[in-house]
Amino acid sequence: MSGFISRGFRGRRREDAPEGRVPPGQYLTDDFPVLSAGPTPHTPLEEWTFEIRSGGASVSWTWEEFRALPSETVTVDIHCVTKWSKLDTVWEGVPVETLLERVDDDSPYLLAFCDGGYTTNLPVEDVLDGKAWVAFAYGGEPLDPEHGGPARLLVPHLYFWKSAKWVRGFELRNEDEPGFWEQNGYHLYGDPWKEQRYWGD
Amino acid sequence: MEGTAVLGRLTWQVAQVTETRQETRRVKTIALDLDDWRGHRAGQHVDVRLTAEDGYQAERSYSIASAPEQGLELTVERLDDGEVSPYLVDELRNGDGLEIRGPIGGYFVWEARDMRPVFLAAGGSGVVPLMAIIRHRIAVGSSTPMRLLYSSRSLDDVIYRVELDQVAANDNGIEIVHTLTRAQPEGWSGYSRRIDNDMLREVAWSPSESPSVFVCGATRFVEAVAEGLVGLGYDPRSIKTERYGGTGG
Numbered sequence: 001m002s003g004f005i006s007r008g009f010r011g012r013r014r015e016d017a018p019e020g021r022v023p024p025g026q027y028l029t030d031d032f033p034v035l036s037a038g039p040t041p042h043t044p045l046e047e048w049t050f051e052i053r054s055g056g057a058s059v060s061w062t063w064e065e066f067r068a069l070p071s072e073t074v075t076v077d078i079h080c081v082t083k084w085s086k087l088d089t090v091w092e093g094v095p096v097e098t099l100l101e102r103v104d105d106d107s108p109y110l111l112a113f114c115d116g117g118y119t120t121n122l123p124v125e126d127v128l129d130g131k132a133w134v135a136f137a138y139g140g141e142p143l144d145p146e147h148g149g150p151a152r153l154l155v156p157h158l159y160f161w162k163s164a165k166w167v168r169g170f171e172l173r174n175e176d177e178p179g180f181w182e183q184n185g186y187h188l189y190g191d192p193w194k195e196q197r198y199w200g201d
Numbered sequence: 202m203e204g205t206a207v208l209g210r211l212t213w214q215v216a217q218v219t220e221t222r223q224e225t226r227r228v229k230t231i232a233l234d235l236d237d238w239r240g241h242r243a244g245q246h247v248d249v250r251l252t253a254e255d256g257y258q259a260e261r262s263y264s265i266a267s268a269p270e271q272g273l274e275l276t277v278e279r280l281d282d283g284e285v286s287p288y289l290v291d292e293l294r295n296g297d298g299l300e301i302r303g304p305i306g307g308y309f310v311w312e313a314r315d316m317r318p319v320f321l322a323a324g325g326s327g328v329v330p331l332m333a334i335i336r337h338r339i340a341v342g343s344s345t346p347m348r349l350l351y352s353s354r355s356l357d358d359v360i361y362r363v364e365l366d367q368v369a370a371n372d373n374g375i376e377i378v379h380t381l382t383r384a385q386p387e388g389w390s391g392y393s394r395r396i397d398n399d400m401l402r403e404v405a406w407s408p409s410e411s412p413s414v415f416v417c418g419a420t421r422f423v424e425a426v427a428e429g430l431v432g433l434g435y436d437p438r439s440i441k442t443e444r445y446g447g448t449g450g
Contacts (some may be wrong), residue, residue, distance in 0.1 A: 004215050004300050006251040008292045011259055012284045025250075025260040027284065034420040035444055037308055039427035039437045083260055117438060146424060184307035197248075198305060200210030 023192035028087040041111040041115035051169035054105040076156035093133030107172035115166040120179035159190040215298040225253040245312040247303030268336035270370035278326035318346040324418020355384040408434040
């Protein structure tokens with residue numbers, strides 16, 4: 001803390017903010033703001049696949065095969081680096097470990113790739129053990145294209161840009177190579193509780 | 202990808218307010234002076250942090266309105282249900298301190314060395330980072346063709362109106378096209394509807410000229426413009442978008 005006081009600022013604290021659930025620098029919203037760097041892609045489900053690339057090999061699922069995998073309904077809090085947080089959001093998706101079980105690869109990192117060219121990097125340990133899903137429904141409805149449909153990554157314990165919209169697969173890697181926002185000034189890891197927003201945070 | 206944002210930690214610093222200017226009824230420009238400002242690129246934003254006497258803090262992001270050559274100015278729209286913007290627009294005055302850190306964002310940025318024609322589409326206060334691009338182009342004497350299509354509710358809601366009129370009158374390769382969606386003054390000969398595909402076809406560069414595109418506004422505006430341009434044959438990768446969620450700011 002710098003000790004600086006903004007003259008005349010009192011703030012509008014939300015009384016309903018539950019303790020311990022809103023990370024530093026965040027505010028609660030009931031809306032679901034949309035943020036993306038370019039136009040919303042619209043890939044037909046017949047053309048959609050989810051692919052995991054591991055070395056020279058790859059495995060992939062069609063939409064039908066993907067939707068036939070066991071899925072979970074989860075209620076999580078999400079935190080966007082642009083400062084909003086939204087509590088108790090309900091998603092349905094396939095746990096990422098269900099997908100990764102299909103490949104024999106112990107690479108420590110992955111790069112998620114998406115329609116529209118977006119990428120984001122993650123340590124593999126951050127997407128295992130019930131920490132991440134490939135989500136296809138939000139609030140009981142199919143995921144809207146604006147919010148990343150037909151399917152997006154959901155990694156709620158990191159800033160929400162890590163929950164890549166329009167995700168189409170993972171590339172497993174030995175090095176933690178920065179993805180799209182990570183090359184453009186944003187933190188390599190993005191823990192909201194440590195306020196890892198930007199380079200050097 | 203254009204990954205050349207600033208390196209090193211962005212620390213909080215207290216800027217001094219040197220001037221405030223009312224742009225429209227709801228919009229104000231705040232000029233800031235900082236001891237240690239590393240400079241910015243046209244299109245970037247800063248984080249602003251307000252601290253109450255009891256230590257309570259609120260943070261938001263605001264686009265930079267000034268060209269890199271012009272120091273640091275923010276333009277802020279007052280959101281009635283907001284927490285930070287009413288303070289910035291109603292309370293903050295000359296001589297006050299304002300805690301900021303930045304500049305932030307390495308993608309929604311225009312570089313003067315990029316020679317492609319530029320199409321800018323602004324909805325409401327989404328014009329702010331696009332104004333930084335226009336001002337930067339003028340400040341460096343670039344001759345890159347630029348067109349701004351700017352959607353406002355009424356003439357009184359047009360931010361930077363006088364300056365934009367001057368820019369348009371100077372015939373320096375920057376064209377400004379307004380559309381007024383709710384109210385038009387008598388004798389208005391410009392567009393008077395929300396941006397649609399016909400308007401984009403008339404105003405935007407032909408896709409064959411490989412323009413670069415910056416779209417900024419509320420989500421519905423950005424979706425409509427970006428999808429319209431893709432429909433006209435624009436390369437989706439040439440379209441950069443930034444959205445004003447308009448929530449709680």
